[in-house]
Amino acid sequence: MTTVAEKIRAIAAKAREASFAMAKLSTAAKNELLIDMALALVNNAEHIIAENRKDLEAGEKRGLSSAMLDRLMLDHSRINGMAEAIREVAALPDPVGEVTGMWKRPNDLMVGRMRIPLGVIGIIYESRPNVTSDAAALCLKSGNAVVLRGGSEAIHSNVAIAEICAQELKKRNIPEGALSLVPFPEREGVTEMLKQEEYIDVIIPRGGENLIRFVVEHSKIPVIKHYKGVCHIFVDASADFEMARNIIVNAKVQRPGVCNALETLLVHREIAPTFIPFIYDALSGLKVEVRGDEAFRQFAPQATAAVEEDWEAEYLDLILAAKVVDGLDGAIDHINRYCSLHTESIITGNYANAQRFIREVNSGVVMVNASTRFSDGNQLGLGAEIGISTTKLHSFGPMGLEDLTTRKFIVYGDGQIRP
Amino acid sequence: MTTVAEKIRAIAAKAREASFAMAKLSTAAKNELLIDMALALVNNAEHIIAENRKDLEAGEKRGLSSAMLDRLMLDHSRINGMAEAIREVAALPDPVGEVTGMWKRPNDLMVGRMRIPLGVIGIIYESRPNVTSDAAALCLKSGNAVVLRGGSEAIHSNVAIAEICAQELKKRNIPEGALSLVPFPEREGVTEMLKQEEYIDVIIPRGGENLIRFVVEHSKIPVIKHYKGVCHIFVDASADFEMARNIIVNAKVQRPGVCNALETLLVHREIAPTFIPFIYDALSGLKVEVRGDEAFRQFAPQATAAVEEDWEAEYLDLILAAKVVDGLDGAIDHINRYCSLHTESIITGNYANAQRFIREVNSGVVMVNASTRFSDGNQLGLGAEIGISTTKLHSFGPMGLEDLTTRKFIVYGDGQIRP
Numbered sequence: 001m002t003t004v005a006e007k008i009r010a011i012a013a014k015a016r017e018a019s020f021a022m023a024k025l026s027t028a029a030k031n032e033l034l035i036d037m038a039l040a041l042v043n044n045a046e047h048i049i050a051e052n053r054k055d056l057e058a059g060e061k062r063g064l065s066s067a068m069l070d071r072l073m074l075d076h077s078r079i080n081g082m083a084e085a086i087r088e089v090a091a092l093p094d095p096v097g098e099v100t101g102m103w104k105r106p107n108d109l110m111v112g113r114m115r116i117p118l119g120v121i122g123i124i125y126e127s128r129p130n131v132t133s134d135a136a137a138l139c140l141k142s143g144n145a146v147v148l149r150g151g152s153e154a155i156h157s158n159v160a161i162a163e164i165c166a167q168e169l170k171k172r173n174i175p176e177g178a179l180s181l182v183p184f185p186e187r188e189g190v191t192e193m194l195k196q197e198e199y200i201d202v203i204i205p206r207g208g209e210n211l212i213r214f215v216v217e218h219s220k221i222p223v224i225k226h227y228k229g230v231c232h233i234f235v236d237a238s239a240d241f242e243m244a245r246n247i248i249v250n251a252k253v254q255r256p257g258v259c260n261a262l263e264t265l266l267v268h269r270e271i272a273p274t275f276i277p278f279i280y281d282a283l284s285g286l287k288v289e290v291r292g293d294e295a296f297r298q299f300a301p302q303a304t305a306a307v308e309e310d311w312e313a314e315y316l317d318l319i320l321a322a323k324v325v326d327g328l329d330g331a332i333d334h335i336n337r338y339c340s341l342h343t344e345s346i347i348t349g350n351y352a353n354a355q356r357f358i359r360e361v362n363s364g365v366v367m368v369n370a371s372t373r374f375s376d377g378n379q380l381g382l383g384a385e386i387g388i389s390t391t392k393l394h395s396f397g398p399m400g401l402e403d404l405t406t407r408k409f410i411v412y413g414d415g416q417i418r419p
Numbered sequence: 420m421t422t423v424a425e426k427i428r429a430i431a432a433k434a435r436e437a438s439f440a441m442a443k444l445s446t447a448a449k450n451e452l453l454i455d456m457a458l459a460l461v462n463n464a465e466h467i468i469a470e471n472r473k474d475l476e477a478g479e480k481r482g483l484s485s486a487m488l489d490r491l492m493l494d495h496s497r498i499n500g501m502a503e504a505i506r507e508v509a510a511l512p513d514p515v516g517e518v519t520g521m522w523k524r525p526n527d528l529m530v531g532r533m534r535i536p537l538g539v540i541g542i543i544y545e546s547r548p549n550v551t552s553d554a555a556a557l558c559l560k561s562g563n564a565v566v567l568r569g570g571s572e573a574i575h576s577n578v579a580i581a582e583i584c585a586q587e588l589k590k591r592n593i594p595e596g597a598l599s600l601v602p603f604p605e606r607e608g609v610t611e612m613l614k615q616e617e618y619i620d621v622i623i624p625r626g627g628e629n630l631i632r633f634v635v636e637h638s639k640i641p642v643i644k645h646y647k648g649v650c651h652i653f654v655d656a657s658a659d660f661e662m663a664r665n666i667i668v669n670a671k672v673q674r675p676g677v678c679n680a681l682e683t684l685l686v687h688r689e690i691a692p693t694f695i696p697f698i699y700d701a702l703s704g705l706k707v708e709v710r711g712d713e714a715f716r717q718f719a720p721q722a723t724a725a726v727e728e729d730w731e732a733e734y735l736d737l738i739l740a741a742k743v744v745d746g747l748d749g750a751i752d753h754i755n756r757y758c759s760l761h762t763e764s765i766i767t768g769n770y771a772n773a774q775r776f777i778r779e780v781n782s783g784v785v786m787v788n789a790s791t792r793f794s795d796g797n798q799l800g801l802g803a804e805i806g807i808s809t810t811k812l813h814s815f816g817p818m819g820l821e822d823l824t825t826r827k828f829i830v831y832g833d834g835q836i837r838p
Contacts, residue, residue: 023779024778024779097778105798105799118811202812222810247834250837345830354831358829359516359533362442364828365828366828366829366830368831369834370831370834370835374528374832374835374837381522381524392535393621393641394812397827397828407815407816408785408815408816409783409799410777410784410786411764411785411786411799412773412789413786413790413793414788415659415789417666417670417792418790418798
């Protein structure tokens with residue numbers, strides 16, 4: 001009898017083997033494959049819904065919250081949405097084969113850099129079963145093989161979706177190993193997958209901070225990760241108050257539970273007496289709890305007193321930390337100390353300060369006069385998003401198809417040898 | 420009394436702090452710093468030579484080979500060479516601040532990507548003390564702080580070089596933590612450094628396979644690595660024999676002890692009867708031992724018989740593995756199975772085969788009609804080389820200044836909020 005470890009090793013080895021075939025597929029072949037996968041999901045919606053029901057029933061027995069059960073639930077409308085998302089990926093430009101530059105050396109060698117797939121991508125995720133088809137589409141479109149490992153609560157749904165998609169590979173004589181799902185819902189499924197450094201090139205975890213820390217701790221494979229988003233907005237002395245209010249309200253209130261929502265507001269000391277009452281009124285009218293430092297509360301006495309932990313908090317809720325700072329330098333110092341390298345925005349009318357903020361704040365996304373809520377692969381124009389990286393190696397900020405590739409050097413010669 | 424672990428932690432923490440100042444330095448300030456560092460090395464050559472003598476004496480006592488002692492030795496000419504290398508880095512374009520693309524979104528947001536430093540780079544290396552100044556120059560030019568840890572055999576030389584360079588930082592009021600050397604020659608110096616994931620962003624090891632494996636095994640920090648170079652040349656049926664011979668001889672003989680030297684020759688079955696005697700004569704005349712498979716030895720009976728291990732061997736010597744393959748597909752299959760993702764070259768007159776080889780061989784450097792010996796940052800036009808990566812994440816192939824940076828998203832708005 002083969003063990004879980006052996007089975008996962010076999011899945012990973014097959015993915016590596018299939019990655020060579022995937023890397024060679026033409027753009028047209030990859031697009032046709034994705035369009036067929038989308039159609040197959042719609043055509044097999046009843047089967048997916050039946051399998052999803054098993055997950056929902058198990059979830060109810062385990063006492064999952066109604067919010068969790070809603071995230072898990074699939075119906076015809078959501079399956080159509082999954083199919084549409086795959087078609088959107090099919091419509092994106094293929095990054096593979098792009099030559100990002102070519103130059104001539106003094107000896108007439110032509111040297112360039114060409115995008116190629118990374119190879120085998122491992123995706124470890126939780127909850128929403130649509131990640132199964134979303135992530136598969138992005139990995140396949142970029143010429144990679146993919147090994148998926150979803151959460152135990154969605155195991156039946158994930159297996160059904162992955163099997164339907166894998167059928168389409170088979171029909172086109174693409175090695176089935178190019179898309180596989182680790183069917184072991186236990187933690188062992190994750191830990192064994194993280195040992196396959198011989199076969200898997202990178203792991204992208206998608207989920208809460210606990211999942212990501214577990215993956216980082218146990219992985220022998222490089223991990224592209226994103227722990228949390230403690231996003232800042234700095235309101236400069238020259239800010240337009242209306243614009244600042246609209247952006248702050250949008251960034252905090254429009255969808256507080258996501259990583260690009262605003263968590264800390266920094267206000268220039270010069271405008272504290274006028275701006276703080278103005279913004280406090282707007283926020284408290286929208287039921288936002290503001291936790292201010294002493295200087296902030298001088299002009300908004302009803303605000304809660306902030307403590308040290310508030311400067312590092314990712315509330316994901318209608319709560320906002322707020323602080324008065326000594327101009328741009330004070331804002332940048334605070335951000336350098338407390339930010340999570342996710343997204344920061346300045347609201348200003350001052351050209352020089354806008355340019356300094358853009359240059360000197362080194363988070364994944366740095367903005368002028370815009371809501372942090374735009375920090376998202378789709379919103380920034382990447383077409384789709386496989387995740388967000390808050391570490392600087394390989395990718396930084398929202399990640400699209402290009403981030404699932406690397407570049408090799410290509411050299412065209414006519415007999416050159418090295419003297 | 421502070422322990423080695425505490426001292427290394429303090430060095431890394433200071434480097435992190437200094438990295439903020441480094442990231443803000445203007446290109447002119449960085450260039451002036453490097454030019455002054457170069458001058459300081461020349462002006463302090465006597466001191467460096469005196470310290471180097473201590474290493475040489477200790478090395479003699481430890482029984483280092485004369486080749487090792489020669490690599491360790493510094494004289495006025497070599498110190499001038501180190502200074503010149505720093506000046507060359509100063510003359511290179513600054514990658515920091517480059518905007519690699521900018522586009523407009525439907526809501527008029529302008530979105531771009533700007534190069535920024537990685538932060539703190541750890542370099543772990545062996546033997547040659549010139550790496551101390553070379554690596555420091557590249558890291559500082561790209562706006563990073565650097566923590567160096569050289570080999571125990573060069574400890575006095577390395578400390579002297581690093582201190583002279585760090586003096587120049589001090590003179591310019593740049594935090595000294597931007598350039599530091601871990602002064603502990605014991606293995607503990609390495610293992611403790613590899614635990615500073617809070618402060619060091621990436622580790623680049625430079626040295627033999629043993630050092631690199633040790634670093635990968637113990638590091639909590641991402642490592643950009645290069646184990647070995649098993650470079651291939653495939654001689655296609657349409658190859659020009661003279662060109663093929665010149666390239667093969669150059670790739671194998673010009674400097675056999677380096678990672679971009681040729682290790683395995685693949686010959687198209689169609690030309691085996693004529694090409695093999697031709698190339699065997701040329702190679703054996705140059706004292707190269709050829710280890711051929713059965714089909715190869717049919718036309719070069721004096722060749723040694725190759726065994727399975729020969730296909731994975733990095734000889735770094737005048738030895739060459741040789742095999743007859745079934746055309747381009749056979750060559751690509753063999754390369755996919757045995758290559759180290761370093762450098763492969765095809766010799767061909769056939770347009771379609773050249774293009775397929777370029778597309779389908781996914782090593783860090785893929786060539787047509789050129790010697791593998793060009794696989795080097797300087798030769799390919801990067802200006803300087805900090806290392807070579809044979810893994811695909813972040814960098815692949817020879818690494819220059821650009822590889823010591825990452826890209827953040829920059830967003831210019833005029834009040835946009837997300838609907």
